[in-house]
Amino acid sequence: MTATKGLEGIVAATSSISSIHDGVLAYRGINIDELAERASYEETAYLLWYGKLPTKSQLLKLQQQLCDYAAVPEAVLEQMKLYPNNANTMAVLRTAVSALALYDETANDISRESNQLKAIKLQAQLPTLIAAYARIRDGKEPIAPLKNVSLPYNFLYMLSGEKPDEVAVRALDQALVLHADHELNASTFSARVTIATLSDIYSGITSAIGTLKGPLHGGANEAVMNMLSEIGTLDKAEAYIQNKLNNREKIMGFGHRVYKNGDPRAKHLQKMSRELSVLKGDSTLYDISVKVEELVTGQKGLKPNVDFYSASVYTLLGIPSDLFTPIFAISRLSGWTAHILEQLDDNRIIRPRADYVGPTNQRYIPIDMR
Numbered sequence: 001m002t003a004t005k006g007l008e009g010i011v012a013a014t015s016s017i018s019s020i021h022d023g024v025l026a027y028r029g030i031n032i033d034e035l036a037e038r039a040s041y042e043e044t045a046y047l048l049w050y051g052k053l054p055t056k057s058q059l060l061k062l063q064q065q066l067c068d069y070a071a072v073p074e075a076v077l078e079q080m081k082l083y084p085n086n087a088n089t090m091a092v093l094r095t096a097v098s099a100l101a102l103y104d105e106t107a108n109d110i111s112r113e114s115n116q117l118k119a120i121k122l123q124a125q126l127p128t129l130i131a132a133y134a135r136i137r138d139g140k141e142p143i144a145p146l147k148n149v150s151l152p153y154n155f156l157y158m159l160s161g162e163k164p165d166e167v168a169v170r171a172l173d174q175a176l177v178l179h180a181d182h183e184l185n186a187s188t189f190s191a192r193v194t195i196a197t198l199s200d201i202y203s204g205i206t207s208a209i210g211t212l213k214g215p216l217h218g219g220a221n222e223a224v225m226n227m228l229s230e231i232g233t234l235d236k237a238e239a240y241i242q243n244k245l246n247n248r249e250k251i252m253g254f255g256h257r258v259y260k261n262g263d264p265r266a267k268h269l270q271k272m273s274r275e276l277s278v279l280k281g282d283s284t285l286y287d288i289s290v291k292v293e294e295l296v297t298g299q300k301g302l303k304p305n306v307d308f309y310s311a312s313v314y315t316l317l318g319i320p321s322d323l324f325t326p327i328f329a330i331s332r333l334s335g336w337t338a339h340i341l342e343q344l345d346d347n348r349i350i351r352p353r354a355d356y357v358g359p360t361n362q363r364y365i366p367i368d369m370r
């Protein structure tokens, strides 16, 4: 038995949800480029869950459910008020999602029907939890979700209490489409491992959130923004990046385990970042990002991944950087839950082996002889 570090190249599941072939990402066989241009996030979530695009009435029903279930139990909001106001926002989300299970009598029902409904409920509740914490930690009261609006609209509204503008809603919607699923990425794998023990959906999503939090995965988008802020102005970009590369430090938002010739999602986010910069009349972040890309790709051959331009996009939308990874979680929730349903449809516990390389034939030494 020999191990493959990081399971590189190991095929660990069969799936019909999303695929990456020759650098092309598709959800249920539909190229992500087409979905990014034409689909809403709700349509995308439906596609991931049910395997096909919704009809008008199916979409209306889902949109209605996402509004109807968006409120979270008062007890969870009250608990959030007790969290430190400088807590890591992904840790808050992980804790709050785990707490939701305590107030759901169906939490341990793992039938497909119940899990599908809980997937929709969790999809509806995640934006509410994140917006609520963002306000609580700023000393403000959470805002109740609206009815009859889209999920990105509701999220932006619950953050600020103001009607979001159309451009912001469309930009966030597109970003959510782009992040919704990604084959057997680390957090999805976590969700599948957890659920394969026949544990409950809340446990699966809590595992996934904890995995997404790391800077080598979803946490990279916040780390990118920290880097862009540290660089500050375009003239400082070159020295900053050169110094990092000389010290063999990682540049956040670059590289990918599967894509070696570029992440197909990055170009959409770059375009969005450029367009939002023009609209806002401030291209500082975009210009720094382009310069960083030029330097890192030029010297290391590494291309930007989905996290790189999403940092400037979210900042241009006025969203604080600690909410970037939680927004990724809002989007990936549909992918995680689609994978949970798929795993349970044909389940076998996921239990690989380890290549033991430690000492052998050791004896127990009594404590006073050590």
Ligand code: ACO
Pocket (backbone or CB within 6 Å): 006, 215, 216, 217, 218, 220, 249, 250, 251, 252, 253, 254, 255, 256, 257, 258, 300, 302, 305, 306, 307
């Ligand atoms: N900056 C500098 N060097 C890098 C970077 C980077 N961002 N990414 C990879 N490298 C280097 C590695 O250190 C390695 O160098 P070495 O051979 O001298 O040791 C070489 O490139 C090859 O690395 P890979 O084997 O391709 O990397 P791996 O598949 O193990 O990791 C990962 C992929 C985690 C995405 C990595 O590229 C990385 O850490 N990137 C920065 C963090 C990031 O942006 N994560 C988000 C990924 S997308 C997502 O999860 C949503």
